[in-house]
Amino acid sequence: MISIRHALAALVMLGTAAAAQPGELAYAARAEAARRADVDQRIASRWTALAQDPALPVIGNVSNGSGADVTIVEFSDYNCPYCKAMEPRLEALLKVDRKVKLVMVEYPILTPASLVGTRAALAAMRQGKYRAFHEALMRFEGNVTVADIFDVAKSVGLDVTRLRKDMQAPEISDRIIANFNLARGIRAFQTPVVIVGGPAGVHITGSESAAIDFRREVAVARGR
Numbered sequence: 001m002i003s004i005r006h007a008l009a010a011l012v013m014l015g016t017a018a019a020a021q022p023g024e025l026a027y028a029a030r031a032e033a034a035r036r037a038d039v040d041q042r043i044a045s046r047w048t049a050l051a052q053d054p055a056l057p058v059i060g061n062v063s064n065g066s067g068a069d070v071t072i073v074e075f076s077d078y079n080c081p082y083c084k085a086m087e088p089r090l091e092a093l094l095k096v097d098r099k100v101k102l103v104m105v106e107y108p109i110l111t112p113a114s115l116v117g118t119r120a121a122l123a124a125m126r127q128g129k130y131r132a133f134h135e136a137l138m139r140f141e142g143n144v145t146v147a148d149i150f151d152v153a154k155s156v157g158l159d160v161t162r163l164r165k166d167m168q169a170p171e172i173s174d175r176i177i178a179n180f181n182l183a184r185g186i187r188a189f190q191t192p193v194v195i196v197g198g199p200a201g202v203h204i205t206g207s208e209s210a211a212i213d214f215r216r217e218v219a220v221a222r223g224r
Helices: 004-017 022-045 047-051 081-096 112-127 130-139 146-155 160-166 170-185 214-221
Strands: 058-060 070-076 100-106 193-198 201-204
Touching (some): 022 047, 047 193, 100 170, 112 130, 193 214
Antiparallel strands (some): 070 193
C-alpha cells in the first residue's frame, strides 16, 4: 500500500515534526481525526451497498442458515503485492470462522492487466468459479500479464472462450464503474482497503495491510 509518494511525504513529516510547535501538532491531530470521522461516516452511509449488493462477489461459508454475522469488504487489485500478501491470512480466517463472509470489490487501479483481471474475475461468476479464479490469481507470484490471466482461468477449469465473451458484457463494465464510485465515495484511493462490519458496528482497518490482525478485527466487530 505504501507508494514512493507516501514514503517521501513521511520523510518530510519526520523532518518537520521536530520543529513543529505544540499548536501545529494539535491542529494536525484534529485534522486527521476529522478525516477519519468523515471516512467512517461515508462508510456507514454506504454499508448496505458495500456489504449486501448481490452483484458483488462473496467468499465464505454463508450459503444457508443465519449466514454471516461479520462482513469483511476488501477493495483489491490483482497486481497489488499487499493484497496478495494479505490473501493467505484472509483465506485462513474464512476456513476457521464460518460466520464471516468476504465481499470483494474489484478495484483495478494499478496496471492495464489489472482491469483485464477484474473483467475476467467478474465474468467467472457466471461460471460459478469466481472464488477459484480469484484465489489463484492472488497466489500468482509477481505482476500478472494478460496471458497469465487466461492461463490461470484455464487452470481452474473456466471455459476461456465463454469467459472472453462474457468479459465484454455491459453489466461487467457497469459493475466496475460502480466499484470506482464506491471507492471514491469512501475516499479509497489505494489498495487494499479493508472494512469490517458486525453487530458492534463498522470500522475501517489500519492502513498497514501487513499489520492487520483479522481475528482481532472480527472480534472488535462482534463487540468482544
